[in-house]
Amino acid sequence: MSRLQVVSGKGGTGKTTVAAALALALAKEGKRTLLVEVEGRQGIAQLFETEPLPYEERKIAVAPGGGEVYALAIDAERALLDYLQMFYKLGGAGRALKKLGAIDFATTVAPGVRDVLLTGKACEAVRRRDKQGRYLYDHVVMDAPPTGRITRFLNVNDEVAGLARIGPIHNQAQAVMRVLKSPETAVHLVTLLEEMPVQETADGIAELRAAELPVGAVIVNMVRPQVLDEDAVRVARADHREDIVRALTAAGVSGAERLVAPLVEQAAAHAQRVELEREQRDVLAKLDVPAYELPLLGEGADLAGLYRLARQLRKLGVGA
Amino acid sequence: MSEHMGDGTASVPGTATDAGSGPAPDTGDRNGGLGAVPRLEVDPLLDDPATRIVVCCGAGGVGKTTTAAALGVRAAERGRKVVVLTIDPARRLAQSMGIDQLDNVPRRVPGIEGDGELHAMMLDMKRTFDEIVEAHADPARARAILENPFYQSLSAGFAGTQEYMAMEKLGQLRTRDSWDLIVVDTPPSRSALDFLDAPKRLGSFLDGRFIKLLVAPARVGGRAGMKFLNAGMSMMTGTLGKLLGAQFLRDVQTFVAAMDTMFGGFRTRADATYRLLQAPGTAFLVVAAPERDALREAAYFVDRLAAERMPLAGLVLNRVHGSRAARLSAERALAVAENLEEGRIVDHAAGQTGQGGPEAASPETPVSPTDNGASAAAPMDSAVPPSVARLTAGLLRLHAERMQVLARERRTRDRFTALHPEVAVAEVPALPGDVHDLTGLRAIGARLASPEPPGAPATAPPPAGPTPPAGAA
Numbered sequence: 038m039s040r041l042q043v044v045s046g047k048g049g050t051g052k053t054t055v056a057a058a059l060a061l062a063l064a065k066e067g068k069r070t071l072l073v074e075v076e077g078r079q080g081i082a083q084l085f086e087t088e089p090l091p092y093e094e095r096k097i098a099v100a101p102g103g104g105e106v107y108a109l110a111i112d113a114e115r116a117l118l119d120y121l122q123m124f125y126k127l128g129g130a131g132r133a134l135k136k137l138g139a140i141d142f143a144t145t146v147a148p149g150v151r152d153v154l155l156t157g158k159a160c161e162a163v164r165r166r167d168k169q170g171r172y173l174y175d176h177v178v179m180d181a182p183p184t185g186r187i188t189r190f191l192n193v194n195d196e197v198a199g200l201a202r203i204g205p206i207h208n209q210a211q212a213v214m215r216v217l218k219s220p221e222t223a224v225h226l227v228t229l230l231e232e233m234p235v236q237e238t239a240d241g242i243a244e245l246r247a248a249e250l251p252v253g254a255v256i257v258n259m260v261r262p263q264v265l266d267e268d269a270v271r272v273a274r275a276d277h278r279e280d281i282v283r284a285l286t287a288a289g290v291s292g293a294e295r296l297v298a299p300l301v302e303q304a305a306a307h308a309q310r311v312e313l314e315r316e317q318r319d320v321l322a323k324l325d326v327p328a329y330e331l332p333l334l335g336e337g338a339d340l341a342g343l344y345r346l347a348r349q350l351r352k353l354g355v356g357a
Numbered sequence: 358m359s360e361h362m363g364d365g366t367a368s369v370p371g372t373a374t375d376a377g378s379g380p381a382p383d384t385g386d387r388n389g390g391l392g393a394v395p396r397l398e399v400d401p402l403l404d405d406p407a408t409r410i411v412v413c414c415g416a417g418g419v420g421k422t423t424t425a426a427a428l429g430v431r432a433a434e435r436g437r438k439v440v441v442l443t444i445d446p447a448r449r450l451a452q453s454m455g456i457d458q459l460d461n462v463p464r465r466v467p468g469i470e471g472d473g474e475l476h477a478m479m480l481d482m483k484r485t486f487d488e489i490v491e492a493h494a495d496p497a498r499a500r501a502i503l504e505n506p507f508y509q510s511l512s513a514g515f516a517g518t519q520e521y522m523a524m525e526k527l528g529q530l531r532t533r534d535s536w537d538l539i540v541v542d543t544p545p546s547r548s549a550l551d552f553l554d555a556p557k558r559l560g561s562f563l564d565g566r567f568i569k570l571l572v573a574p575a576r577v578g579g580r581a582g583m584k585f586l587n588a589g590m591s592m593m594t595g596t597l598g599k600l601l602g603a604q605f606l607r608d609v610q611t612f613v614a615a616m617d618t619m620f621g622g623f624r625t626r627a628d629a630t631y632r633l634l635q636a637p638g639t640a641f642l643v644v645a646a647p648e649r650d651a652l653r654e655a656a657y658f659v660d661r662l663a664a665e666r667m668p669l670a671g672l673v674l675n676r677v678h679g680s681r682a683a684r685l686s687a688e689r690a691l692a693v694a695e696n697l698e699e700g701r702i703v704d705h706a707a708g709q710t711g712q713g714g715p716e717a718a719s720p721e722t723p724v725s726p727t728d729n730g731a732s733a734a735a736p737m738d739s740a741v742p743p744s745v746a747r748l749t750a751g752l753l754r755l756h757a758e759r760m761q762v763l764a765r766e767r768r769t770r771d772r773f774t775a776l777h778p779e780v781a782v783a784e785v786p787a788l789p790g791d792v793h794d795l796t797g798l799r800a801i802g803a804r805l806a807s808p809e810p811p812g813a814p815a816t817a818p819p820p821a822g823p824t825p826p827a828g829a830a
Contacts (some may be wrong), residue, residue, distance in 0.1 A: 047419020049646065080650070185445065204605075213419060232791040233447045234418075264758065265751040272748060282739040284749040286695045288642070290685065299681035300752040307755055311788050335761040339650060 039223035040172070040255065041216065042161045042356050043179045045187040045241065046227030047234040051258045054078040054338045054346065055227045056180035059356055061347035064104025068175040071162050072097075072108045075155040076182060079109050086340060092116075095163075101348060107174070109162070113144040116154040119196070120209075126184055153193045153210050162218040184226055184241040190219050191224070192248045208241070223253030223356065228321070230314040231255060234320060242324055255321055255328040260330070263311055270301075270308040329353045389637075394774045397671030399806040402640060403432040403538070409638035410531065414552070415541040416654035419646045420675040422446045423783075423792055425542040426454060426477070428642075429476050429794060431802030432538050433466075433475035440476040442541045444523055451479060461485060463530075468795050476536065482522040486512040489525065492620055494615070502615045507608040519544045520552040526569035526631040531633060548573035549677060553634075553665065592718060640670035643780075645773075647677055647766035652773045659777050671781035673805065674770065678762050685753075687760035694753035697746040 042059060047051035053074070057263035071094060072326040074081050079089045085097050095156050098106040117140055134140050144151045165173045182190045193210050216222060226241050228234040238255060278297050287292035321328050331349055334342035351357070390488070390694050402408055404684075413425040429441035440463050449459040454466045454477040461484040491499050502508050512518060523544055528541050543552045568750040633639065641662055645655040655672060662669045741749075774782065785804045792801055 049419060049648070049651065053650075083653075142397075211739065232449075232793075236447065236449075264486075264755045265748075269748050269751055277745065277748065280742075280745040281749050281752065283747050284697060285693070287741050288696055290689075290693055292684075294684060297681050300756055303680065303682070303755055303759055304752055309790070334759070337763070337765050 038357055039251070039253065040131060040175070041159065041177050041179065041222040043181045043191065043222065044222045044227060044256075045181045045184050045224065045239045046256075046258075047184050047229075047334045049337065050227045050229050050234050052183070052345065053078075053180050055225075055256050055258055055350075056178050057333075058343055058346035058350055059176040059225075060106045060108075060176070061344065062350035063176040063178065063356055064098075064100035064102075064106050065351070066102040066104060068104040069173070070100075070104065070106050070176045070265040071174040072106055072178050072180065073159050073162070074108075074180045075109050075159070076180075077110070077112065079110065080180065081110065081255050083337065084340075084343060096165050101344060101351075109158075111155050111158045113151045114140055114155045116158045117144055117150075120154070120157075126204040130153065136159060141166060144190060150206060152190050153206060156191060156193055156213050156217065157209050160213050163216060163221065168181050170188065181224075182238045187226075188244040188250065189279060191245075191345045198266055211338055218249055218251065220251060224250055225253040225256055225356070227256045229259055230317045232313070235317045238259050239324055240322065242326060252326055255324065255326050256350075256355065257321070257328055257330045261310075265304055265307060267308050267311065267334060270304045317344070320337050362574075367819060375461060377382070393717065394778065395671075395781040397642075397673070397781035399431070399783055399802075400435065402670055403428065403437065405755055406537065407638055408640055409538060410527070410633070410636075410640070411538065411540045412543065412634070412639065412641045413541065413644050415644035416651045419644050419651045421644045422542045423798070424642070424644050424673055424675065424805070425540050426450060427792075427801035427805060429475050429477065429540045430466075430469065431806065432471045433473035433583060434471045434542070434790050434799070434802075436471060436473045436477075437537045438474045438535075439538045439540060440478065440536045442478055442480060442526060442539065443529065444542050444544045446479060446481050446542075447791075447793070453794045455799070461488075461526075466795075480519070480523055480526055482519045483520040485510045485526055486518065490616075494649045498615055502612065505608060505612045505615065507605070507612045508777075511612075512549070519555075521627075523552060524624065528626065528630045539820060553661065624823070631721060635665070637668065639668055641667055642670055643671045643673060646675050647770050649769055654770055656773055656776060659780055669780065669782060672773075672777075674782055674784045676787040677770075677784040678759060678766055680756065682756055683763070685756060685760075685762070687757040687764070690757040690760065692752040694750040694757070696754070697741065697750040700746065702744065718741050718771045813830050 039231060042063070044059060046055070046058035060070045064070045074090075075267065081097070082089045085108070087097055090097075090108055092110065092112045092115045094107045094109045096105055097108045100106055114192050116137075118135070121134075144154065159177055159179050161179060162174060163172075164176045167173050181187055181202070193213055221321050224245055226238045228238040241257075278301065281297050281300070282293045285296065290296065318328075331346050336342060338346075381507045402411070411425075411428060413428070415421050416462065422445070423820045425443060426442055426446070429439045433439045441454070442463075446456070448457065454475075456464055456466075456477045456479045458581075459479040461478065466475040466477050487503060490502050510591040520543075523541070527539065527541050585804060634641075641660045643655045643662075645651040659672075718764060744826070770782075776782070783805055785801065788797075788801075792798060
């Protein structure tokens with residue numbers, strides 16, 4: 038059971054939703070989780086229908102069973118200023134640096150520094166303890182950058198070590214890497230049962246493994262129910278149209294003759310999709326990573342849907 | 358751009374935007390339930406010789422690259438000489454256009470029909486950056502820059518480099534003037550807007566006060582009245598040195614010193630690219646899927662383009678679901694499915710509804726009240742055989758699921774069109790699989806341009822014939 042759970046995924050797969058649901062799922066009775074975002078999108082606030090999150094940990098939800106979920110939108114610039122203040126007592130000078138563009142330089146242009154600051158803040162939250170010496174958060178869940186960039190984002194050591202070979206940023210990078218490469222961390226990839234995201238997931242896992250970053254699970258999102266099997270579709274397409282018309286008519290549906298063609302067409306498309314999904318499941322099965330499926334939310338990812346996904350993740354035991 | 362926007366009349370009679378209510382005709386209205394929203398006319402846009410650049414932008418995962426490629430194929434097959442600049446295409450899509458090797462040079466795509474030409478290239482950001490350096494510095498200096506560790510990280514990794522280089526490449530392609538039309542895909546950024554900001558940001562850094570101060574504090578400090586700044590600079594470089602390590606800072610300083618002669622150039626180039634994006638020959642297409650996040654991003658983009666006075670042609674809404682059986686509502690389909698599954702369908706002609714199901718099977722709630730009762734008229738001699746009942750119930754459940762998706766997509770889309778009624782929209786029906794060949798791109802292009810509402814063939818396989826657009830190969 039990893040204490041830092043990083044959730045990545047191709048754009049459009051719903052990684053923010055899955056990250057939020059995972060934070061809820063892991064906040065079992067008496068537990069506390071922290072959900073962090075690092076891309077400045079305010080996706081968490083939108084999902085929980087709250088005001089934009091400040092750079093401050095605050096409680097945003099109570100999970101099923103009573104656990105608490107806190108959230109934090111990490112801002113690289115604020116993290117750097119905090120950091121300067123903490124280590125160098127540079128309150129006023131920090132502002133002067135900012136005015137000159139130095140902070141901007143460090144957080145956006147200097148390669149890797151931004152990522153060290155973002156992952157560093159998350160790792161700090163993972164390690165933080167209360168006065169009794171207990172971990173403040175049982176789990177930290179990160180809504181991370183997409184699959185295409187995740188290895189580079191997490192592998193800050195490589196980025197920074199080559200440039201900043203000494204100094205606090207270097208040390209910070211080393212400390213962060215110790216957490217990220219330990220079993221304390223699990224990187225989950227969210228995908229859909231479609232060719233492109235599955236391919237990207239496979240590539241992402243290979244990259245994570247090459248960088249010795251711990252791969253957690255593949256979470257297949259928006260899985261549509263399989264309503265009809267291929268045999269049924271074949272039967273429907275073949276010579277049962279009249280039977281179907283009769284059944285519809287008997288059930289009180291008027292104009293069944295005109296409905297049957299589109300209904301059978303939809304079934305054929307469904308069957309085609311089921312077949313494509315089966316192929317993608319086979320690809321995922323070969324990745325040697327546990328895969329879990331979450332249902333498509335008919336009404337979209339609203340708050341009720343989020344809790345539904347959280348219950349499902351908890352039932353499946355993802356990340357726990 | 359307005360001449361491209363087609364039937365943008367404010368009110369079309371009889372096209373209520375609330376397409377979900379009431380029985381709709383099987384095919385929906387002419388614009389896929391879009392009502393009075395102006396339709397984005399893709400062909401006039403692509404055919405107009407004045408259109409020189411089409412920029413596809415939008416959130417990640419909405420099909421930007423596929424849309425850019427499909428537009429390229431369509432424009433080429435309509436006779437134009439086109440180059441498509443893709444940033445990070447999926448492998449098979451790149452292969453389908455023969456650009457799976459990264460050589461940063463446009464290659465002609467074989468298999469294009471007609472007189473036009475399609476060229477395609479995939480951006481290699483490091484190579485593009487290297488080429489700028491090589492073009493603007495003498496060989497010795499260029500080598501010093503290319504070997505500098507800070508440069509190597511910057512050119513391969515900086516979050517804005519890809520965006521900057523994409524715009525740089527666009528500028529280069531435009532300057533070469535070898536093509537009638539450039540279609541450009543935008544990078545999968547943290548935010549879809551990054552490519553507008555990155556050139557300016559990188560340009561002003563490389564060009565800016567801070568970096569110059571960093572390199573030459575003595576020179577600046579030497580001027581009258583700047584001595585206090587000199588002291589501040591020492592403190593600052595000291596701090597940065599502590600923070601980043603002295604080696605890092607030295608690398609930056611060497612890099613900046615070597616780049617010194619090129620600085621002015623970066624700002625100038627960034628400005629030129631920006632003006633190019635505002636020029637009348639440029640058309641932005643915002644690409645989205647009918648999902649909340651993608652459309653929220655699209656809305657930001659529309660606002661931002663307006664603020665920057667950049668010409669928006671319209672919104673391409675990908676993967677829209679439709680149904681030709683839309684007159685049968687989800688609720689009704691589910692109710693009927695339940696009755697069929699529970700075997701409650703018996704002899705209607707005798708007026709019996711079996712035990713327990715009068716409400717669902719009742720003729721008081723037919724889908725189309727004007728239809729004079731095919732159900733009542735058809736004499737049923739016996740109960741529906743269980744296998745047929747199950748099959749029919751399955752079809753109905755599937756239909757109900759489709760209708761729920763459709764309703765959700767419409768609500769999401771309507772929220773966007775209510776906020777931005779002026780934005781022309783083209784809807785592209787969802788396909789069951791991915792596109793990775795020219796045939797598929799051609800089919801997407803046809804759907805983009807066609808006035809057929811997505812309600813028609815929707816996600817059903819292609820109407821007929823041996824060339825399924827996707828996935829089946």
